[in-house]
Amino acid sequence: MGWPTWSIRARVTMLATMVAAVLCVLTAWLVLDHRHDHEMDHRLRRLYSADLEMVHRFAHRAPPPVLHVWEVAAMQFVDRAGRVVSASGRFQGRPRMAMFVPSRRHSAMDRRLCAVPGFPGRCMMVAAMWVPAPGGDLIVYSALPDPPWYGSQELVARLLAGSALWLAVVALGTYHLVGRTLRPVEDMTAELAEITATDLGHRVPVPAHHDEIRYLATIVNHTLELLEGAVQRERRFTAEASHDLRTPITGAILRLEEALLDPDTVDWPRMAKELLSDVERQQAIAEDILTLARLDADRSAQHQRTDLAELARTELQRRVPGRVPIRTDLAQGVVVSSDRLLIARLLANLLDNAQRHAATAVTVTVRAEDDTAILAVFDDGAGIAPEHREIIFERFARLPASRERDPKGTGLGLAICREIAHAHRGTLTIEDPGQGTCLVLRMPLVD
CATH class of the missing domain: 1.10.287 (Helix Hairpins)
Structure with a gap:
C-alpha cells in the first residue's frame, strides 16, 4: 500500500534535491567568481598604490639599492637599459622580474606572469609604472601572488556548509510536503482496496482543497x-x-x-x-x-450512409400486413450514418409494438429538423401514462396492457431499440401526440 507513495515521494525529493544542488553549485560559482574578481581588483589597487608611493618618494632622488616594502611581495627599479638598480630584500641579486614596459602615454601597466624569478611554480600579478628620476626615468615593478580561484578556504567552507544546510532543508521539506500532498491518495487507495464485486457502495474521500x-x-x-x-x-x-x-x-x-x-x-x-x-x-x-x-459489448458497428426514407420504405414492403394498416410520410434526402440491419431491427420492433396497441392505424414519418434526422412511429391506441414512459424502456419491463395483448412478448423489444439508438449517437423517446403513442428516434444528419 505504501510502496507507490514512497516511490513517488522519493523520486520527487531526489529531483528537488538535485535541482537545489545544481542551483547551489551555480550560486557558489558566481560567489567565488565575484570574490576572485574583487580580490584581483584589491590586489591591483595595492600594487598601484605601492608604485605610486615609490613615484612620490623617489621622483627627485635616486632610490636606495635595498628597498623596504611591506605592502607587496617584491619590488624592483629598472632603468631604461633594463638594469636592476634597486630591489626589495628578497629580490637582491635577482634578474628583472618582468620584461613588459608601460607606454609613456599611459605610464602604467599590469600583467599576470607565471615565471617570476624568486616565485617558482606560482603566478604573480605584476604592475609597472614610470618613475621620473634625476638620473633618468626608471620603471618600478611590484608583485603580489595571484589570488586562488576559490578566494579563500574559509569562504569555501562557508559555502559548503550553507549548501549542505540548504539541501537538507529542501530534501526534508520536499519529502514532508509531498507526503502531505499524497496522503489523500493513500486514503483513496485504502478505500478502493476495500471494494469488491459484492460491495460496491464504498466511495473515496474527497479532499477539502480544490485541486x-x-x-x-x-x-x-x-x-x-x-x-x-x-x-x-x-x-x-x-x-x-x-x-x-x-x-x-x-x-x-x-x-x-x-x-x-x-x-x-x-x-x-x-x-x-x-x-x-x-x-x-x-x-x-x-x-x-x-x-x-x-450491443453492450461492441458498439463499433460498420456504419454506412443510409437514406432513412428508403430504408423505411424497403422494410415496409417486406413486412407482412398486420392487424391495422400502416401509413407513411417519408421525406427524401434524410441521410444518416447507420448500421442498416440494426436500424431495420429498431423499426421492426417499433412497428410490432405500434400494431399491437393501435386502434385503427399506424403512421411512420421521416423528416429532418436542423441537423437532426427524425424517425417517428405513431399509433392511435390508448397511449402510455407519463409515469410509465421511461419504465417501458427497461429490460423485461411489461405493462399489464402489453401482457394482455401479447402474452408471448419478452419485454426486451423497446430496450433493444433504445440501445440501438445509443449505438448510433441518437435518442429514442416517447412524445405526447395528444392521443395514442408516438415513439421518436433522433439521429445526427450527415452531409
Missing part, C-alpha cells in the same frame, strides 16, 4: 457510481432473464409430468403445440438477450 487530487477523487466516485449502477442493472437483468426463461420451462415440465401420469388420456398433438409455443418463447427471449449482449 487536481480533489478532481481525481470526484471522477473516481463518479466512476464507482456508474459501475455500481451497471452491476445492479446486470444483476437485475440476470434475475429477470432467469425468471422469464424459467417460467416456460417450468410450465413445459409440469405439462409433461401430468401427461406421463395418464398418457392414454392426453391430447398429444395439442400438447406438442403448447410445448412448441413455450420453446418459441424461450428462443425469442434468448435471441433478444443475445442482441442486447452484443
